[in-house]
Amino acid sequence: MPADHPEVQRLSNGILAAVAPLPDLESASFMILVPRGEIDDRPGRCGEATVLVEMLSRGTEHLDARAFVEAMDEIGLDRSFDASSEYLTISGSLLPRHFEKGLSLMKEMLAAPRLDPAELPAARQLVYQSALAIDDDPAEKVFVELKRRYHPPPYHRPFGSFPEEILQIEIEELREAARALPSRDLIVAASGKIETEKTLSLIEKVFTDFPNREPASFPQISPERKSGAEHVEKETGAQVQIAAAFPSIPFSDPDFIKVSLATAVLSGGMSGRLFVEVREKRGLVYSVRAFHSAFRPYGTVYAYAGTTPERAEETLRVLVEEMVRLGEGVSAEELKRARTQLRSRVVMSLESARARSGTLATDLFYRGRARSADEILEEIAAVTPEGLNDFLANHPFRDPFVLTLGPEWRKR
Template sequence: MALARTVTLSNGLILAVEEQPWNPGVAMQLLLPVGAVTDPEGLEGAANLLEGWLWKGAGGRDARALAEAFDDLGVRRGSAAGLEYTTLGASFLAGQLEKVLALYADVLMRPALPEDAFETVRQVALQELASLEDQPPKKMFTALRRAVFESPHGRNPSGSLEGLQAATPEALRADFARRYGARGSILALAGGVSLERAQAAVEATLGLWQGGEVTVPAPVVSQPHTLRLEQHSAQVQIGLIYPDVSIGHPEFYTARLAAQVLSGGMGARLFVEVREKRGLVYSVYASPNGVKGYSYLSAYAGTTPERAEETLRVLRAEIERLAQGVSAEELERAKVGLRTMLVMQEESARSRAVSIARDLYLLGRVRSLEEIEAAIAAVDPERINRYLAKNPYRDPWTAILGPVDQIVASL
């Protein structure tokens, strides 16, 4: 597989293309650094509102005509506003590249942002925010991340009730003009298109796109502590967050393999020790997460009030036991699991476009699958055990959501 080639256009837009001559289709991922971390104070949720409002018409078309224009070209598309950025993704036949980019140019440069659609967009966002009450694990982790980060990285990507209610069409139009632009944005393409053709098409459609690149604050974290969240329920949600190494660190894949040992399948430590042997939980897992400039390992367990104390103790003990080392068999199983996941992801042009854009955002360069596989293969038992002994997972931020008054004070 050819490695993606990149070029920065005169307006600051970064274009990356991974050519797949055998592929009749193209997958696109446009990453705009417009997320909750840069929402204006008092307008938390602005990025979320803007992403929904964009599709209510553009280039002289109303919302229905815009949707039909995409459908006429056979475009499968999606978009989302997140903590750090907004993404616009699409898949289409390679022959439609120029026409598809022209439609996206209308959305980005000539959006209608109609006043009569604004309240509908706000109500959808408010419902999304309210849905947290029906998703206890998500509610718990949302509160835990807010407790971990003193910087805006602890914000809920959906926004806040106060921010969504305070938003006005005028304020959001001004925010769109300030944050939506070419500088700092990344357009990744994977499929049957060359860099030369893509660059010509992008310059013809998005070459006059200007603005963007708002300053992003650096992540700032608090001291680890415990958060108790009262919620009348028959279940208790437990969450842990441990500092970890970020992408680009020499031991990044060492840490990823350690996470696989913990939670890489039904034979992994957390599932076996916490659920299968002791029957403490109905769900348990650990996964690597993070933001640009700060990464962490999160762990989750869902249990009952009666089992909460033991669950938390065993969950922490299993994670901290990594410092005592992993076996060669565990490491090999983790390698197979991680490589399988990566290979399956990279087989899809859609997933590849997403990976390219994310690599450029986080690292400023694109990694090949061969580079990643080599980094995983280089981790042997001696290396991972040396790393885990020197970098134990200890002293996490902790969140407990449930009937706190029924849970012993030691939690």
């Protein structure tokens, strides 16, 4: 396994720079993480973060939209711009000799965006169509509806909740949001065929004049345990979509690796408990899974299944039973398989500079430090069957909030 020793440095304007070289690769990647996300959208402006990212990508003070695209294409910059609940990300992969130019273009996009009013109608329409497309994907739509009802403010308005609000977003609102993008705790992470000291110096050089602005404070939330069930009747074809939310711990919790192992036991391929019990033994569904997601204040374990109305009651019962049964413990063999799956993900991530830079950035955001791959592997190896089972006994997956979407299925 290639050596992986991340170095972190805080710049004078509060920006955090993290570098973890992967010298065996032939590419370099970076991720810029900005602590401004969907939770910062104004009331009545659900989708503002996504529109902001789309508009940021449409030029700078010195380059209009076409010239900006051509400048990125000239250096072969493979880029992506995304908005999530708590942050925006700008990612890029390219040949190492173009690293400075690519990073400089992205920095200029953030520090001096063009925000041309003529570009706004098209940008709004693209984001609006993306939100509407969620309605065509019932497995995604059910989670939008679940999150709207389950999460407390300001986490209760995920993208796609209110598509019509996207069309109300005005250019001055986006300009105000862009002017407020913070430098303190903004994260620039890099990996691939780069040198540590040289890249840290380069990041400081590129971002040294980035405006020094404080981020908004993150909400301090201790959400109440919400249970129960709701149904949203909607024509989604022949299936009922079932989504369940179970309270869990945040990424920053020292025991988070145990949640990752537990969900791997539940949903780690064809040997996972949910696949075996819900699909293979009973033939109730084609797709079933469980996964962990978290915000800074708290975490959630989700479970999902899609089935016919006639089988929805049994599917939901078995799904919840298997989640609850995990609290009774896992076997040494199940833990061994889960460890192997997590180890594989870590090792394979070292074959991608983009994946590694993303892990560095999110580690810094959620944990306040960047872990090496060796450290993550040691965390995985340190979990014993007794330790995992003690954790599950004290943090059982029970009393979920359930949202079903589709044709009516409940017995009258």
